[in-house]
Amino acid sequence: MTTTPAGDVFAYAPAPESRAIVDIKASYGLFVGGEFVDGGGTSFKTINPATEEVLAEVAEATDADVDAAVKAARKAYDKVWGPMPGRERAKYLYRIARIIQERGRELAVLESIDNGKPIREARDVDVPTVAAHFFYYAGWADKLEYAGHGTTPLGVAGQVIPWNFPLLMLAWKIAPALACGNTVVLKPAETTPLTALLFAEICQQADLPAGVVNIVTGAGATGQALVSHPGVDKVAFTGSTDVGKAIARSVAGTDKKVTLELGGKAANIVFDDAPLDQAVEGIVNGIFFNQGHVCCAGSRLLVQESVADELLAKLKRRMSTLRVGDPLDKNTDIGAINSAEQLARIRELSDIGEAEVGTGEGAGRWSPACDLPSTGFWFPPTLFTGVSQAHRIAREEIFGPVLSVLTFRTPSEAVEKANNTPYGLSAGVWTDKGSLILHMANALRAGVVWANTFNKFDPTSPFGGYKESGYGREGGKHGLEAYLK
C-alpha cells in the first residue's frame, strides 16, 4: 500500500497477480441528496481485517444528518421518483446494473479489502449476484401490475444492513425498493461502509435523480435514528435477532411496514444414500463460504449414523486442503474474520464448545494444521464432533467457520433435530431419493431448503425465515410485496 504525495488518496495494490487497483479516499462523507456531504458528527475508522491497516475515516451520521437524508428521500419521492413511470425507473436500474458489471473488479477488490472475504468469492459470487439483482428488479419496474399486489409504493424506506455481504445486502434492499418507486436511506454496517459509498458514486454516474438513494454511515445509534424516524414509511433490516427484536419493538404502534431478515442455525442433513463426495463439497461450502459469516450457513451437520465415520474422514481430508490467508490471493478459500469483536465471539463459543463436547470417544474439537498470518483476524476451519442438541454450539449462531456435527438414525429424528432451534432460515438435504427430498422440504421449518446443494442464491427466488429468523421475503416476485401498498 502506498501513500500519494497529496496524502489524500492512496492506491491499494492487491496481490501481484491482480491488475485491479481501487482508489480509497482518506476520508468519506455521507451521501445525501445526490451529493457527498460532511455531516455534523465525528468520524470512525474502517480497517482491513486481514492487515489491521486503517483504510479510511468515515463520517458518523448524527440524528440531524439522518433527518436531512430522510427529507432528501422524501423530496425525491414526492417530486421525481414516485411520479416517474415504471419504464423510466427501469432504465436507471438497468444502467446501475451495467455499471456494476463494468466496475465489477473494483467493487470486488474493495469488498474483499474492507470485509476480509476471499477475492474469488467477491468476484465470482457477490458482485455478479449484485448485478443480477439490479437486472432482475429493473425488469419488474414496468410490470408491477403482474406482481399480484397493488402498484403504489410506500414512500421512503429506511434500510439497515450487516457486514457479511455489504454490497449484496445493499442490492437486496435497494433494487426492489427503487423498482417499486420508493426512495431509500440506507445505513451500511460500521465495519464495511466502503462499497456502499462506491455504490453512491455509481448512482451519480448513472445520473440517478438526487435523493433517490441516500447513504448514511455510522454505528448502531445511526441505524436506530433511521428506523425510528417518523418520515420513514418502511423499515427493512438485516442483522442479528436481538437488534431485529429491538427494532420491531421501536416501530410497534406506528404505521411503518417492517421486514426483518435475522439469524440462523441451519441443519445440513446427509442421508446414508447420498453421494458422499458431493455432500462433502456442499458441507464445506455450507459452513466455510465467507468464513461462515452467513446467516443461512450450514452450521449444524446432521449425518446418518451408518455413514458418519466415512463422511467425517472424507470431510477432514477435504478441510486439510482449505487455504486460509490473504483474501486478495485468488487461491484463498477462507479469508479474514471481519472484526476483532467477531473473532472474540467465535473464539469464546468455540472454547465453550470444547468444554461441552469433552474428549470422550468420537468427541472433540478438530482443525487442520493452518499457518495463520500474525496480524489480522483469523480463525481456522473447525469441526466439533460428539455434539448434542443441548450444547450451546448446537443452539447459538457462531457466525464463523465452525461446524457442529450431530448424528441421527431415521428421517423423523433428523427432522426433529433440525427443527429444534429458535431459528428457521435454511436447511440442506443430501440424498438420492427424490421422495425423501420432498418429504424433508415439507417437514423442515426453514424458509429455504436446498437439495443436494447449498448456499445457492438467485434473484428470482424468495429468501427469508420462519420463527426467530424474521419475517417478510426478499428476492423474487415476493420481494416486491415488502415495498408496495
Ligand code: TAP
Ligand atoms: P447487527 O449487530 O444486528 O447489525 C446489523 C446492522 O444493524 C448494522 O448496520 C448495525 O450497525 C445496525 N444496528 C445495530 N444496532 C442497531 C439498533 N439498535 N437499531 C438499528 N440498527 C442497529 O448484526 P451484525 O453483527 O452486523 O450481523 C450479523 C447478524 O446478521 C447475524 O445474526 C446474521 O445471521 C444476521 N444476518 C442475517 C441475514 C439474513 S438475510 N437473514 C443476512 C446477513 C446477516 P453497526 O454496524 O454499527 O453495528
